[in-house]
Amino acid sequence: MNLGELITTTREYLDDIDAYSPDNDDLLFSDAQITRQLNRAQERFCELTGHLLGEFSISVVADVSDYELPSGTIAVKNVKFNDRYIPRYGLHGLTGNYEGSVIGYETDIQGFQLLRLVGKPAATDTLRVHVQRYPQVALVVDGDVPEIPAQWHISLCDYATAKLLRNANQDTNDSSKANQFMNSFMSDIQDARSQFHSFAETGVRFGSVATWIRKGGWG
Secondary structure, three states, X not given: OOHHHHHHHHHHHHOOOOOOOOOOOOOOXXXXXXXXXHHHHHHHHHHHHOOOEEEXXXXXXXXXXXXXXXXXXXXXXXXXXXXXXXXEOOHHHXXXXXXXXXXXXXXXXXXXXEEEEEOEOOOOEEEEEEEEEOOOOOOOOOXXXXXXXXXXXXXXXXHHHHHHHOOOOOOOOOHHHHHHHHHHHHHHHHHHHHHXXXXXXXXXXXXXXXXXXXXXXXX
16 A cells, blocks of 8 residues: 555545545645654554564774664664674673673663674674664655555554544544554554564574574564
């Protein structure tokens, strides 16, 4: 479905279709209002399911531990340094001097979109970072298509409808109907999670070559 089709479907859910008003004078919600909620719906879908993944490289500088993550990062799935997977650590629990070696990483997604290496690299190298992410671009014009899998496009209409029905306007506020649509959205989220295949690391950690296997379920 493209944005134009999503807007039309959302209007149908909202009972906001007026065939006798070609100028849209009698519509309760503008296209901009619906589009804003559809974009938020796709973001929420990505947060809850992890269906959009990405990989990128960071050039590492000697003696520098902190590196900025790209905007749109939701979570870091794994990090590869010097062709070896390194584990995630809780920095506050570490003691000792790790200068000249990298033994892991930590992230601050909510604060500064920061990836911090545990230990300082001794020389230039490359990090390969695998992340869970938001859509790369927002839906703007009618022909734009959501980046999430097509089978879940209709779920965005459920979320947008629920949000638009929960507003301060007494003429359109319908909490009961909003709950029904939000429950439908969350049901689809559960189905999407169960169908999502993530990669799980097996084998010895701390820099040894890792084997990646595909497994069912949401990791």
